[in-house]
Amino acid sequence: MGGDHGCAVVVEGVRRALEADTKISTLFLVGDQAEIESALVATGCHDLRVQIVHASEVVTMNDRPVTALRKKRDSSIGRGAELVHDGQADAVISLGNTGGIFTAATFKLGRITGVDRGCIATIIPRQENEFVLLDAGANIECKPLHLAQFAVMGSVYSREVLGYKKPRVGILSIGTEDSKGNELTLEAFKLCKQLDLNFIGNIEGHDLFKDHVDVVVCDGFVGNIVLKTCESLAVAVFSMLKRELVRNPKRQIGAYLAKNAFQAIRRRMDPEVHGGAPLLGFNGMVFKAHGSSRERAIASALRVTADAVQHRVNEIIAREIVSANEKLAAAGISIPASA
């Protein structure tokens, strides 16, 4: 219910995903029953794997997540998370309020044993491949242990879902030397060195798009700013390009001939293809798709999330977090009881 383009676009994405994917056994569409039914009719989706779960309320973009989850007892994101909690579904995908999804994951699913903070991992495309940035905004103030656990979870996701054999993990800082960083990153650096990671140390903003690092770890404040800055700059460059290319007929002809080149890059950077973010550390897979997702992005979110379930990402995270916590405890680092 939370997408910008309404229910029918989501349903059409679902239809396409189901057509392509035989491994999904049941697909619950959670939200206003009447609206979903008419979208199913409109898109001609008759797949028997689809089940509607009615939910009468929506957590909107203007809602305060915690309050909304408490007050709107029949919200679609709440109901979706409950399906996972009750074991009826393996994963929940939402296009809605990110805070709402994170809150639903925290309260309805709970964290994997040993995980002190769940996080949002965002997948950012670059020339040849893509990297994971986490946390992308859920945890504004972090402790070193959180960053170390993000490193473990991001590494698992990168390996199991994105297919990187030995994901290179770096801490986003302001210099590559071990001694560069703020209090948080310097401590997190020490923890990461203790762990079974392909830890390459500190990385800088310069390194992000250079294929130097596959998993970029930072607190949610920095991560959110970096993510949004990248989106904003990419849009700005394309808009400048467009303006310059129509300035005179010669350029216009040039642009027409080179059209496919621009389209290739746009596709490469397109949130429609790569966009969306798994929430990691919860008992159940949770995936946040862009609010602006259209059919293709919905289908892609379904495919990626089904992949993550298939690869038992959460079981692996659970195992590796336990082992990471043990290593850290053995090195004298105290693991809070909440983890």
Add this chain to the structure above:
Amino acid sequence: MGGDHGCAVVVEGVRRALEADTKISTLFLVGDQAEIESALVATGCHDLRVQIVHASEVVTMNDRPVTALRKKRDSSIGRGAELVHDGQADAVISLGNTGGIFTAATFKLGRITGVDRGCIATIIPRQENEFVLLDAGANIECKPLHLAQFAVMGSVYSREVLGYKKPRVGILSIGTEDSKGNELTLEAFKLCKQLDLNFIGNIEGHDLFKDHVDVVVCDGFVGNIVLKTCESLAVAVFSMLKRELVRNPKRQIGAYLAKNAFQAIRRRMDPEVHGGAPLLGFNGMVFKAHGSSRERAIASALRVTADAVQHRVNEIIAREIVSANEKLAAAGISIPASA
């Protein structure tokens, strides 16, 4: 002495700047006398305003700034800063080690009365204009007062040098609502609201390239990461574009016809034109040019810095910082004795 392209490129930039600028009365070239002399001969620079000040040492990129400034008593950046301290020069420009420049400014010039921390302000181009981001990396851990003072100094620079009548000042955060941010930005927000600024509140990464804000305030950790991420992404987009444009003859012809459009954007984003960063808050103008600066960038750095001197930026900063501190003190905020 600190540039990547050697002394002759710097001297040629200086020659061009002097040719264009009649307001500069003396230009000291600080560094190895023999090298500078031969560069002057090679570039045919006979301007009588040029004076050589010999310095036998260089703070290199590998030096630790504080140690280097202490040990290398005859470093070019140290000597340059001394010229300003002694009143012989109004400003010093360097292409060298940023930490070295900042340290020289701190120890040799000292801070303007009332300023608790000097900072690096970087000027970032966007479609129509440019914005100031500060601090860009000098102060890794900041207090709210520092951010408030950066806001004042950035606002003065934007107004007096970049020509913005009422620069819009924003705090870089993860949401535009007043309540969004981390401990530092939330407190800094309250301080900025007390001041005579065109304070527009919190801004997000999304806003940077949208002409929503002219002065972007953050701590040096976040600022450095944002700056380097932007540089890295811009380079990546152009490199993707280049690769796509040569993929087949049709695209190549298109690219040839539209060539000027790409050049226009490259020029717009080029650190050669816009690059470089004033250090604000010191008794004397200090300007850090890119290490990779070529002739045009050197000339541009000289022009901008001469402008800042002409506009008495430091006197205005001194005045506005005193008034800002008074306002904050009246609102019950304690101003440390060091400021």
